[in-house]
Amino acid sequence: MRRIRSSNNPEIYLKPVFILKGINISDPFVNRLCDGTIFSLEQIEFIIPTVEKLLTKVNDLKFTNSISFEAQMIEKTISFMYTCDVFDLEPVPYVYSGINYSYPILSVNFRQTEEYTVLDILDIAEREGIFESEYFDRVYLCSNCSNGHLTYREVCPKCGSSNSTTEDIVHHFPCGYVGPISDFKNEIDDQLDCPKCDKRVRHIGVDYDKPSVLHECKNCAHKFQDYNVKAKCLNCLTDNGVEVLKGKEIRRYKLTKKGELAAINGFVSTSKDIDEIIGTVKFDTFKTMLKYEIERLRQTEGSSNICAIHITNPSQVYSKIGSEVQKGLLKDLVRVIRSNIRSSDVISFQSSSTIILSMNEIPNRIAKRILEEIINMLKRLMNTAFKNMEVNFETNVMSLDYKLSPELHIQQLTKDFK
Amino acid sequence: MFEEIIDNYVRFLSSLTVDHFIRLFWFFIFFEFVRYFLIEFVVLNLWRLSKYLNRDIYARARDEFFFENPLISVIIPGKNEGKHLYKLINSLNEQTYRNVEIIVIDDGSDDDTVTIGRDLERAGLITLFIRNEIRGGKASAANFGLRFTKGKYIIHMDADCSYDNDAIEKIIIPFYVDKEVGGVGGNVQVRNYDETLVTSLQAIEYYDTISIGRTVTSYLGIYRIISGAFGAFRADVLDQVKGWDIGPGLDGDITVKIRKLGYKIKFEQDAICLTSVPNTLKKLTKQRLRWDKSLIRFRVRKHKDVLFPNQAFKFANFIAFVENITYNLILNFKWYFYLVDMVVNYPSMIVNILITNILLYTFTNFLKFVLYSLYRPRSHTQYSFFLIYIPAMVFYFGYYLRVVRTIAYLQEFFFKLSYKDPWNPEKTSVHAKRLKL
Structure with missing residues (x-):
């Protein structure tokens, strides 16, 4: 399915494809790339009208062989949408996507690690009036490779290690001693004794409370109260500070009238389009x-x-x-x-x-x-x-x-x- | 009416004999003038002489300090003090002594202190910002900060203060002059001296009672309160006394605890800290009621053992306590005795006695202010600014503060109101009261 839909040849990527299978396909990506599912060969006759309709619509289309990559991707996307009578390009939460959301017919052209390009292409298409869009969600991508597969970790502000322990801080009211709960533990029983005044600590809220916590880094022994949050990219292993992550909007797109016409007539130009290259002919x-x-x-x-x-x-x-x-x-x-x-x-x-x-x-x-x-x-x-x-x-x-x-x-x- | 009073007063003065003068103004002559002028003046000269004679020791101590270059930990506990932090940190980052770590402890602030503190920490302007989500009182915040310190000396600061750029250097050198020093108090002066009449009067008061008064008591070995605004301690000594106990008045309390261990307490006049003082009479009254209550609570109650011969008895501590209790507590009430004495025995002369007292105190105040300026470190303002306010000091110091002190003593003595002061969280004060802390 991927190979068919990622082809650059319209005769291939616009081909009607049906899946013959005993059960429904659960992969949302594949579901959106095929034209339907049948469960036995006897059902073929039922899909013939659909196939005919698809082929008729394919025949409506003209292609302009733009040498701009972006224009080519947009043309491919909108011509597929037109033939399938689909006018909404919905982002699909997809765990195998490099940006965690997939626009299947567009994303299929990219490897997982390059999927962030999809967002730029859709942005261009919207600026050209091919799509109109509305906000759907926001994703954060690695500052180095633009991958969205990040693992967020609380790390030591000094050495960046995520290997730490946490202890409650205890404030003993009568003497004003404040320290981690381990200070109060004795070696004889499970009770707590104040290391400053030797009094037994008994009743939270009455003779002591726990006003905060204290973390200790097991890597560098630094004691601290506030972790730094870092996002480690699972693709390139860059440890990003969350403030440097690239925030990108995931939008829900709708094909405009102009987009529909562009699909039929061939998507001709974008601001990113490349003029004719000297030494070549159209x-x-x-x-x-x-x-x-x-x-x-x-x-x-x-x-x-x-x-x-x-x-x-x-x-x-x-x-x-x-x-x-x-x-x-x-x-x-x-x-x-x-x-x-x-x-x-x-x-x-x-x-x-x-x-x-x-x-x-x-x-x-x-x-x-x-x-x-x-x-x-x-x-x-x-x-x-x-x-x-x-x-x-x-x-x-x-x-x-x-x-x-x-x-x-x-x-x-x-x-x-x- | 006015002319009649003047006539009366001239007649009173012309008929005044020496015996009569002593009888009528015994309180001023024997207590105020002797203690707060004569003795102070003599001691100041002795102090100045000793400072001159020991100048080489001081220079060597300074060299030793800079050669050793120990880490100094500054702890700044407070609640809702975020707005003051930048000014304070700015003055700390200008210090001549550089090996300093700055730890800010937020005691459950409910304003933007957390954001400011974390920003300062991230920008590297302070070493550490730690926070207790639940307020525990100043002592608990200071103790919490203490456990993060790594320095050989600990300096306690208040967030609403700022410091001369050699303040840290100056407050640490006494530890190198005398190895038995356990704590050093800094010289607190008023930053907002020109804001209102109340702040101007407090500025004069601070010059007198802190810059001069503490120099004198420190020289005599009876200096008894390292101000919370600016105090330095040996880290090992703080460890021995296990940090601060519950306030209000925790700065005086810890000083006594250190003295009890046998360490010396010194005042360093040249280590200057500027603080903002209350700018209205109402706020000032509230502050002084709190301060004055601690005399009863800590000297008369918690640390009364200093007055009795026991294993830990130290003569200097005994004298410090006796002097403190005598001049603040006993004489405070003795003044009322003097007032009654005059009203009962000389009812016809009461106006003239009052006028003379005012004139005597005003004259002494002028004399002290001008003369003692030779014994004070340079000020951040012209002393001449204050001259116009000196006459008001009689009423401020002699009457207003005396009345406030009396109320505070009575409130604490009979009702133990310091344990109800919202300055300290109730959850800790109930324990302090029960345990007589």
Whole structure:
């Protein structure tokens, strides 16, 4: 289910999916990602109308292949919501979520440790008028890695250890002695005796009371009355002071009219959108050029290829970098590719994670070798420019076949991408 | 009417012989003038001489103190004192002596003291802020703070005071001058001296009874009260006396306890603390009634054993008590005896006697104030500010305080009202009363 819904290809992630199972699925995350549950194959006929309706709605949609990651995620979310006739994007308390709440159709695109990006994306969508929202809850995230899996501990204000003991403080009224209850314990019986005046302490409220408590750190022996509260991140193990935690609002979103139209027409732009990258053509233009190349091959029987380079972990990469760096990264990718191909070859972004390029009039094995070379160079570039970030690529090359349409070529080319 | 009084008075003066003068003003001549002027003056000169002669010892003691550089623990117990803390802490952080830990003890405050205290602790301006959620009284708060101290010397401070930047240094040096010193009292002066007439009069009173009076009693070895506002103690001595007992009057009480163990108590005139005194007569009356009751409670009741020969008998303690009881308790009532004596025996001259008494006291007050300024440390204000208030001191010191003292003594003597003072929580006072503490 995760693999289907986290695909970047609308033909995959919008596919109607039903679960065949003997019992109900209790996982709220999976429940929201599937289109229904059936308990036997005989029930298939009952879901046919639903499937038809879903497919009809999918056919209404247009996609704009934005190369902005955020725009792509928003488009994906709202198109799914539109096809399912769901207009509310509810946060679901989810223990496996990195921020403790999940918006399943959006969160499915992210690893647990990157889920905080979901909140930024929803924020952008709301600013663009795609969603309107209302307050639902507030979460606190690690100041280092933005993870919400925190364990709150009372710690020693001096050494930060959570290993401590607590004792009642006893005030003996007749003599004014104040000290921990252990001062009053004697070695003979269980009674309490005042260490100052040796009188037996008998009756709380009459001859003594317990005005406070005293904690003693077992690590550094510091005695104190007020703990510091710290939140230890279970992801990166940073011990955060509660005052430095990132407070984030969890909001309940509703698709607006503008959002609905954006789902149908393709979500085009956000303020975070990335302008066309120099050296590339728009994906629609690429498809047109591909159509002409296929037509040309039909007449000349030459050998041309299309190739795809796909970043397999885009959510991981883009959640760590801002839109400016994202743009820089894409520019670098294009620069490396452009330096390895002929000027007559064309590069285009199918999405923020998939680059399609043409390599005309060369044998398929040469195209494969060039692509290998490009990937090696890209890996070297990534290792130099983003030392702490792993960027994974997968590639595919296919010879153009004049019997197939441009769409089918691209579908074949990208069908195995994660 | 006025001219008639003047005429009468001139005739009275012109007919006054020496014998007659002594008969009419015996109280002033034999008690007030002798004790509070002549003896004080002589002792002050002896003290000044001894200070000069011992200046090398003092310098060596100071060097020894700074060489040893012991940790000094300052404890500041109080309830609802948060608003005063910043000013106090500011003056403590300016001290010439730096090895100091500051412990603030909140005795069940119901204002924003907790927030202020925790903030100061977090900012590193104080070492520790501890709190009892339930009020237990000043003694319990001080004792609670005491167990967190790590210093060789403990200084008890009041939160509504502030201190000269060499106050800590000055109050500790006497411990190095004489190793038998168990406690040192600081010199308390009035910060709000110019707020009202009442505070100005108290400022003059503090100059006289604390700056001068305690210097004298300290030199004579009969100094008997280390003020709660500013007092330093050896930590081991406080350990021996097991901290403070229930008040009101716990500062005088602990001083006696330390004296009983055989330690010396000293007053350090140059260790200056400024305090805010009550600014209305009503508040002042309430404060003095509380203070004066403790004479009966602690000297006459709790520590009366000092007056009797027993194993722990110390002559200096005996004298300190006798002097205290004589000049505060007995003479207080003897003054009424003098008043009756005059009214009964010289009813026709009572106005003239009254005028003469006022003039005699006023003259002495002027003389003392001006002359003793040579024996006081420098003040935070011009002494000339106070000259205009000196005539009022006769009424303040001679009549008002005397009446308040009388009421306090009677209240405590017959009704033990100090045990009902809300200054101390009732839950502890009932035990103090039952155990005659």
